[in-house]
Amino acid sequence: MIKKIVHFLEALGEWAGKISSWLILILIFTLVYEVISRHLFNKPTFWSYDISYMLGGSAAFLGMAWVLKNRQHVRVDIFYEKLSERNKAIFDIVLSLCLFFPLVIFGFSNSLDAAINAFLREETAATGSWRPLIYPLRMVIPISLALLFLQGVADIIRNIYQLLGRRI
Amino acid sequence: GCLNKQTATEGNSGKGSQETFKWVAHSPWPEGTALQLLAEQIATDITEASGGRLVVEMHAAGEIVPPTELLDAVENGTVDAIHSWDGYWVGKIPQVALFASVPMGMNEQEYLGWITTGEGRELWQEAYDKAGYNLKVLDSGPGTPEIFYHSNVPIRTLEDFKGLKVRAVGDWGAILERVGASVVSISSPELYQSLERGVVDAVEFSGPASNLPLGFHEIAKYLITPSIHQPSSVSSFIINQEKWDELPEDLKQIVRLATENMWGKGFAMVAKEDFEAMDEYRKLEEAGKIEIIEFEEESQKELKGIIDKYYEERAADDELFKRIWDSQQDYLVEYKYWKDLMTPKY
Amino acid sequence: MDGQSILVFVLMIAGLLVGIFSGYYLFIILGGLGLIFGYLFWSETVINLVTTSAFTAMQNYTMLAVPLFIFMGNIMEKSGLAHKIFHSLSILLGKLKGGLAVSALLISLLFAASTGIVGATVVTMGLLFLPAMLERKYDVKLATGVITSGGTLGILIPPSIMLIVYGPLAQISVGQLFYAVLIPGILLGITYIGYVLIVAHVKPDSAPAIPEEELAQYTLKDKLIGILHILPIAVIILSVLGSIWFGVAPPTEAAALGSLAAMIVALCYGKLSFTVLKETLYNTLQTTSMIYAILFLGTFFVSVFMRLGGGDVVEQAFTSLPFNKWMILALMLLVVFILGLLMDWVASILIIVPIFTPIATGLGFDPIWFAAMICIMYQTSFITPPFAPALFYLKGVAPKTVKTKDIMNGAWPFVCLQLLVLILCAIFPELILWLPSKIIG
Numbered sequence: 038m039i040k041k042i043v044h045f046l047e048a049l050g051e052w053a054g055k056i057s058s059w060l061i062l063i064l065i066f067t068l069v070y071e072v073i074s075r076h077l078f079n080k081p082t083f084w085s086y087d088i089s090y091m092l093g094g095s096a097a098f099l100g101m102a103w104v105l106k107n108r109q110h111v112r113v114d115i116f117y118e119k120l121s122e123r124n125k126a127i128f129d130i131v132l133s134l135c136l137f138f139p140l141v142i143f144g145f146s147n148s149l150d151a152a153i154n155a156f157l158r159e160e161t162a163a164t165g166s167w168r169p170l171i172y173p174l175r176m177v178i179p180i181s182l183a184l185l186f187l188q189g190v191a192d193i194i195r196n197i198y199q200l201l202g203r204r205i
Numbered sequence: 206g207c208l209n210k211q212t213a214t215e216g217n218s219g220k221g222s223q224e225t226f227k228w229v230a231h232s233p234w235p236e237g238t239a240l241q242l243l244a245e246q247i248a249t250d251i252t253e254a255s256g257g258r259l260v261v262e263m264h265a266a267g268e269i270v271p272p273t274e275l276l277d278a279v280e281n282g283t284v285d286a287i288h289s290w291d292g293y294w295v296g297k298i299p300q301v302a303l304f305a306s307v308p309m310g311m312n313e314q315e316y317l318g319w320i321t322t323g324e325g326r327e328l329w330q331e332a333y334d335k336a337g338y339n340l341k342v343l344d345s346g347p348g349t350p351e352i353f354y355h356s357n358v359p360i361r362t363l364e365d366f367k368g369l370k371v372r373a374v375g376d377w378g379a380i381l382e383r384v385g386a387s388v389v390s391i392s393s394p395e396l397y398q399s400l401e402r403g404v405v406d407a408v409e410f411s412g413p414a415s416n417l418p419l420g421f422h423e424i425a426k427y428l429i430t431p432s433i434h435q436p437s438s439v440s441s442f443i444i445n446q447e448k449w450d451e452l453p454e455d456l457k458q459i460v461r462l463a464t465e466n467m468w469g470k471g472f473a474m475v476a477k478e479d480f481e482a483m484d485e486y487r488k489l490e491e492a493g494k495i496e497i498i499e500f501e502e503e504s505q506k507e508l509k510g511i512i513d514k515y516y517e518e519r520a521a522d523d524e525l526f527k528r529i530w531d532s533q534q535d536y537l538v539e540y541k542y543w544k545d546l547m548t549p550k551y
Numbered sequence: 552m553d554g555q556s557i558l559v560f561v562l563m564i565a566g567l568l569v570g571i572f573s574g575y576y577l578f579i580i581l582g583g584l585g586l587i588f589g590y591l592f593w594s595e596t597v598i599n600l601v602t603t604s605a606f607t608a609m610q611n612y613t614m615l616a617v618p619l620f621i622f623m624g625n626i627m628e629k630s631g632l633a634h635k636i637f638h639s640l641s642i643l644l645g646k647l648k649g650g651l652a653v654s655a656l657l658i659s660l661l662f663a664a665s666t667g668i669v670g671a672t673v674v675t676m677g678l679l680f681l682p683a684m685l686e687r688k689y690d691v692k693l694a695t696g697v698i699t700s701g702g703t704l705g706i707l708i709p710p711s712i713m714l715i716v717y718g719p720l721a722q723i724s725v726g727q728l729f730y731a732v733l734i735p736g737i738l739l740g741i742t743y744i745g746y747v748l749i750v751a752h753v754k755p756d757s758a759p760a761i762p763e764e765e766l767a768q769y770t771l772k773d774k775l776i777g778i779l780h781i782l783p784i785a786v787i788i789l790s791v792l793g794s795i796w797f798g799v800a801p802p803t804e805a806a807a808l809g810s811l812a813a814m815i816v817a818l819c820y821g822k823l824s825f826t827v828l829k830e831t832l833y834n835t836l837q838t839t840s841m842i843y844a845i846l847f848l849g850t851f852f853v854s855v856f857m858r859l860g861g862g863d864v865v866e867q868a869f870t871s872l873p874f875n876k877w878m879i880l881a882l883m884l885l886v887v888f889i890l891g892l893l894m895d896w897v898a899s900i901l902i903i904v905p906i907f908t909p910i911a912t913g914l915g916f917d918p919i920w921f922a923a924m925i926c927i928m929y930q931t932s933f934i935t936p937p938f939a940p941a942l943f944y945l946k947g948v949a950p951k952t953v954k955t956k957d958i959m960n961g962a963w964p965f966v967c968l969q970l971l972v973l974i975l976c977a978i979f980p981e982l983i984l985w986l987p988s989k990i991i992g
């Protein structure tokens with residue numbers, strides 16, 4: 038049962054990452070299209086600038102939970118790697134409770150408020166002359182933090198199992 | 206309007222009040238620029254005039270919050286006050302575009318009159334209130350005119366814009382598209398390289414003092430005037446409503462006066478930097494390095510027609526936008542008749 | 552400046568050091584510490600800065616070069632292109648001890664010349680050259696040092712977005728700045744290459760040449776075909792640099808053109824399958840997310856630091872400490888080190904340059920000389936442990952066998968070379984000042 042929950046939590050972040058990685062391909066074609074449109078048709082697009090950072094920024098944020106699952110976020114493991122598996126688990130649990138969870142929980146609630154505010158106020162991007170609604174982009178932040186939270190829960194369960202000497 | 210309401214909360218002021226306040230304020234201007242000196246001047250003026258009862262600490266660009274996020278930051282209390290230019294948040298409050306950047310719009314004297322003695326000040330606060338922001342907006346002087354374009358091709362007439370690849374943002378970008386230009390969006394760090402390598406033919410950035418060190422003139426021969434896209438603008442000093450409300454009336458008045466004072470002193474401070482920079486451009490022209498071109502008068506008139514039409518269309522689907530636009534136009538009718546009549550043409 | 556500001560300053564820097572070396576995820580250390588310090592010494596309002604920093608990172612257009620360059624590097628690696636190219640290079644440079652490292656340095660110079668984003672070049676080169684060098688039994692420290700130093704060198708050598716941002720802030724013409732760093736930049740490149748050749752000569756095991764027997768297998772025809780395989784990589788590099796040079800596109804769009812070119816080349820080799828594309832995108836995203844996470848929360852940490860008056864403490868220190876001008880210069884360089892890790896260099900330059908320039912001028916340093924020195928130091932800061940983004944980015948893409956410790960130790964010789972060039976520039980200011988005075992006057 039616990040095992041299933043852990044796998045489910047991890048699958049969420051993984052799929053969010055896998056799906057959003059295709060945004061990078063769209064990003065490439067968006068920028069290339071802008072160059073072509075500008076030179077071949079002498080007609081720059083009004084949308085490529087805004088769309089570009091939306092695609093790139095969203096992909097980068099939505100992928101963070103997946104990177105956490107794969108333990109690929111940077112850590113300076115000079116001392117950490119010398120710890121025993123058991124001590125590593127204790128260390129990870131303590132630091133995730135002190136630093137990780139406060140950050141993602143409060144960050145989630147604050148960024149969600151900001152996204153809702155942007156929605157209610159019909160806030161738009163102000164960079165170009167296109168001015169698209171910005172709340173979808175703002176919404177990516179709480180979603181990413183929520184995915185991080187769920188992955189963090191999965192990690193902590195794994196670490197507790199490690200302490201109990203069991204494997205998932 | 207809000208002003209009336211606030212004068213009613215007098216009472217807790219008086220000479221005896223020794224309660225002290227501290228504001229952390231922020232601007233979008235890089236440290237060392239004329240605009241940041243101006244923002245710091247306001248902070249110093251308030252601190253000194255209040256005898257240290259209201260200490261304002263002014264942070265520069267990038268320190269705590271980036272320019273586009275300043276408005277939210279002052280609303281949610283991340284900072285207590287900001288000195289800024291409203292063009293950064295036209296996406297949040299569309300109507301403030303009329304205070305930030307109107308091509309061939311009001312100049313600094315016209316803004317001064319319309320804001321301080323006309324309806325400008327109240328309409329400005331109304332725009333913030335209507336958008337749901339809980340903020341106190343004060344005007345703190347006008348912006349100086351900008352360089353129209355640094356260009357690799359001479360731009361003399363409206364015809365010259367046809368098919369030209371130019372950098373432009375916001376309303377001005379939309380207007381240029383109507384004229385037939387190819388408007389390219391380029392991020393600021395990539396601007397220089399884009400002009401140098403010909404991704405765009407012409408860039409618009411800021412006033413002479415800001416543009417000169419960027420060295421656009423080293424890579425683009427023509428400098429086009431006048432400041433068509435933004436003759437002037439209004440600087441804002443925006444305060445978190447709670448922070449404003451807790452001030453005693455005498456301190457409020459000091460803040461009002463210190464910001465209002467910038468209509469004269471602030472403009473002169475920045476203008477000095479600008480005309481000194483412009484003199485450097487003049488020397489460069491004499492040395493044959495650049496050519497300063499004035500966009501022709503006939504084309505200016507034609508463009509004014511296109512711009513007015515654009516704004517009337519924008520005003521058509523936004524009641525408040527329309528009221529502000531009309532208010533500016535109404536003010537200008539009497540003002541311009543008098544001003545033109547009274548100004549010697551020497 | 553009050554006592555609390557100094558206390559908070561000391562606590563935050565100490566907390567950061569302890570946090571980094573604790574070995575927990577760096578982005579969480581930055582974010583968590585920022586949150587705790589903000590909450591304790593300011594108010595719960597600090598949480599707003601998390602949202603602000605995230606949104607700012609998302610809207611950062613110039614950072615898009617990161618996923619684009621990583622994609623380009625990944626597709627060359629995943630499609631087997633990289634392997635072909637290395638094979639060719641090793642045949643061609645096989646006799647030369649340290650030959651692969653030298654070509655890695657040359658190519659990263661070319662690549663990085665197009666962008667100011669440190670992470671992009673380091674990661675691309677890490678994907679392309681690190682496995683090849685390790686396969687050839689290079690010393691892991693030398694191999695990683697070459698990648699990190701070479702990968703950051705390009706932000707110094709014009710055209711450099713860093714200099715374009717720097718110039719106006721210091722009221723120096725961008726053109727002058729370009730010429731000012733040109734000689735030091737080339738000098739650094741030569742120093743690196745010289746160092747690699749010397750090491751390869753003194754300790755042949757650390758950068759071995761290909762054994763004679765292996766080389767003997769290859770005929771002249773093999774070598775000619777080898778040269779042909781260099782063409783595709785030339786096409787990809789040209790599509791980036793050429794687009795910028797001929798005004799087809801600004802750097803970010805040019806990076807996208809490079810990505811497209813890489814896909815087309817892979818397609819021509821018949822290597823662009825759905826699986827390859829998918830794997831490439833997956834890998835690209837993971838590295839991108841890792842870099843954005845540090846950018847996002849590093850910016851947050853610095854915002855909190857500045858909000859709590861850390862900037863004032865630094866500024867006051869420079870004007871009040873009883874140091875001579877060279878010690879103050881050293882102190883400024885130290886600040887650059889620290890900020891180099893914590894935030895996007897654009898933001899850090901915005902803060903540093905306007906504060907430092909008047910101090911430097913007041914001490915009697917030439918502004919252009921000082922600007923060039925700071926820019927060289929910026930580049931150094933990206934590879935100086937422990938505050939070194941380039942090292943972390945490389946760690947993100949390096950094979951699992953490569954430890955952070957190796958990358959850090961590998962960087963030190965190159966940091967020493969940097970400092971050597973920096974000292975040379977201090978003793979002989981003409982290295983910096985001669986060219987601009989000659990050309991712009």
Ligand code: NA
Pocket residue numbers: 663664665666705706707708709710711712
């Ligand atoms: Na460069």
Ligand code: NA
Pocket residue numbers: 888889891892931932933934935936937938939940
């Ligand atoms: Na460093």
